[in-house]
Amino acid sequence: GNSVTQMEGPVTLSEEAFLTINCTYTATGYPSLFWYVQYPGEGLQLLLKATKADDKGSNKGFEATYRKETTSFHLEKGSVQVSDSAVYFCAASRVYTGFQKLVFGTGTRLLVSP
């Protein structure tokens, strides 16, 4: 089955710093890949996704590229804000029609200070 490994946190940055959160996956075939974000006290929200190799997902200044050769889907943002402080989860799924069984990484907490 699929598995996802992401970097341990917390990641502590100053406002306007560059962010990278590493994510690698193991899977049979080519899964769809996702980044979810969880703000304090809330459920998860989809941040971005990529469904095939070389796809780039992007949203709210965040980007991630599906790299088949390195089985990676690293999350990046050029200039973080205090409001980006949250826990970020990388996830993979073999997409069945209309149904997905997501496998999540353990999450990486991001703390951004002013």
Place this chain on the structure above:
Amino acid sequence: DAGITQSPRHKVTETGTPVTLRCHQTENHRYMYWYRQDPGHGLRLIHYSYGVKDTDKGEVSDGYSVSRSKTEDFLLTLESATSSQTSVYFCAISDTYEQYFGPGTRLTVT
């Protein structure tokens, strides 16, 4: 925001008691899921449903059962709660690629 509510939002219960958590959606999505979130584990799938009365087990289903008698409701039952089931429980719904998550239920078993 997707219309998903979970109840209760917080619960403290004693070991050995039965507990039922409810997930209610107003989106008419076919698929519903129950996850638990624990430090160091991320989210793990407990059970899922692909239609009314159609459910199946996820990776951590032992000690849990589910029921779905209506499209909008998905119930998670702990028949006899144990301390290892202390966790935050999330419901999710989906139709295609995106899963939408509820706000979570924090369950403490003492």
